[in-house]
Ligand SMILES: NC(=O)C1=CN([C@@H]2O[C@H](COP(=O)(O)OP(=O)(O)OC[C@H]3O[C@@H](n4cnc5c(N)ncnc54)[C@H](OP(=O)(O)O)[C@@H]3O)[C@@H](O)[C@H]2O)C=CC1
């Protein structure tokens with residue numbers, strides 16, 4: 001750490017291609033500072049010794065000349081800090097610039113740009129005169145205008161592209177837009193539209209977002225991480241693109257998912273955007289359409305498996321820890337289940353990892369079930385559950401329900417699991433299939449004759465709760481919903497699969513086929529439905545309710561590992577926030593409009609659990625964790641530049 005005119009810098013903060021700092025400018029004002037450098041000098045591309053030299057020389061420059069550091073390499077001019085003079089003509093040098101972001105470059109820097117909201121004073125002090133029209137507008141008016149513009153687009157994908165453009169142009173405007181209009185814009189930057197965006201990512205690709213780590217970078221991942229412009233990373237969302245929503249293998253184009261999830265980390269959970277890092281690991285794709293698509297942006301090869309995959313991933317995980325420390329949260333997202341469970345098990349003891357599809361989904365569905373009990377009565381253990389889909393989401397949810405039942409009743413986990421039944425693509429999971437089942441399905445194999453069709457399983461098992469986690473759209477048919485409604489006064493139906501095209505049924509189908517009796521929630525949002533003169537609003541059972549607050553809780557407590565009890569704490573925190581007014585509308589989740597408050601409450605409960613379990617490192621524990629969580633949350637309000 002060193003100090004330059006009162007501002008602090010870490011040694012790392014100057015490495016890489018472009019860095020944004022704040023320090024006094026040549027005119028003695030504090031403003032948005034950009035440090036830019038190609039790190040190469042007197043050596044081969046990517047030679048980090050050079051950036052260390054530069055860092056050290058910067059470090060020294062605040063206090064004393066730097067000759068000692070550079071003596072051995074300097075043969076040129078006095079104070080040849082960056083080696084320009086010492087380089088012979090056939091050597092490359094470092095084109096360093098160190099300047100306050102001002103004028104044209106300030107307007108094009110998304111972290112600092114305010115567009116027409118720059119004040120008169122800022123326009124004077126930052127060389128913006130003439131580069132902007134005369135009007136000065138406030139943040140609220142900018143949001144109003146952007147919302148007007150966005151609403152002109154009828155095609156959701158156009159709105160998505162417009163939102164990404166705003167994110168790349170003016171970050172604080174993007175987050176204020178999203179936070180002030182969360183219910184309207186969530187379906188654009190997140191499911192369902194993000195799914196279509198990933199499918200067409202190559203065609204709509206403008207500026208790269210996030211970090212792409214492909215097999216080409218094997219052996220160099222540490223270097224690649226250093227190319228990212230921020231050093232203080234708190235949350236990474238990483239995918240390998242093999243199971244993007246319910247849309248299958250989208251390879252490198254899955255990048256839309258980490259980007260979207262991290263937008264939610266900031267907008268919904270208050271994590272600073274600069275602390276968020278979206279990453280796609282590109283090991284190829286088995287999607288023939290993409291391999292044959294001339295606009296595809298990823299490696300044009302079939303997926304690496306086995307040792308090749310494991311080695312790349314291992315290098316990635318340890319490079320992350322080396323660069324960002326023990327407490328960086330790594331969220332695994334949209335991996336295929338044959339990797340997802342193994343990665344979680346493998347790195348769960350050495351890193352702070354969280355699988356959103358297995359754990360986040362489990363926590364959000366358990367919260368919805370806890371809330372549903374207020375409407376249908378009974379305890380969790382008195383209900384019977386049937387899942388269509390026994391993958392990451394399905395078995396993850398099932399395990400958390402069984403765990404909660406066991407905690408509530410004292411009945412062993414092996415017994416509570418017997419209240420939960422699952423179907424996969426081959427039918428009901430029963431003991432006679434045990435030998436051929438993947439390991440994560442085995443706990444759910446119970447004694448029953450084989451059943452192929454869902455409707456027959458419904459008739460035989462008579463579940464009170466039906467959960468769709470199959471990724472297969474329209475599988476909750478009229479026959480299935482009607483069968484469920486024959487023996488349930490209020491059948492509970494979760495159609496979790498995303499995007500909307502993959503939803504097991506629509507809200508309209510759930511209400512009309514159950515004659516308005518269903519308690520329904522879905523992974524992607526549905527508009528309210530009118531049935532027999534009554535309006536039914538359905539909730540969105542999506543892990544977006546959980547992961548932003550959950551991550552915030554881990555960060556504010558300095559947690560070093562994720563524990564199942566934290567997931568249960570998050571479920572309780574979410575369920576507690578469903579109001580009587582929500583219940584009266586049939587909602588089992590609170591509206592997203594209050595999500596910042598909801599996230600703060602979830603964060604507080606998760607952090608409290610981390611302290612209780614001895615997994616927190618931020619000591620002493622804050623007295624009021626909700627207030628502390630709120631105080632840590634990012635605000636997109638513009639900052640004044642002196
Ligand atoms: N709402 C939310 O917050 C979340 C929603 N999801 C959604 O859940 C879906 C599944 O995700 P995930 O669990 O990770 O996927 P997986 O691939 O791990 O699991 C899918 C499961 O569904 C089964 N399946 C597929 N098609 C059918 C079918 N026609 N009939 C019966 N079973 C079928 C598969 O069977 P088999 O094993 O035999 O192949 C498998 O067991 C996705 O659409 C995803 O978007 C996921 C996470 C969060």
Ligand SMILES: CC(=O)C(=O)O
Pocket residue numbers: 191244245246334356357497498523542543544
């Ligand atoms: C919501 C989510 O994480 C999924 O559909 O994969």
Ligand SMILES: [Mg+2]
Pocket residue numbers: 245333334356357
């Ligand atoms: Mg997911």
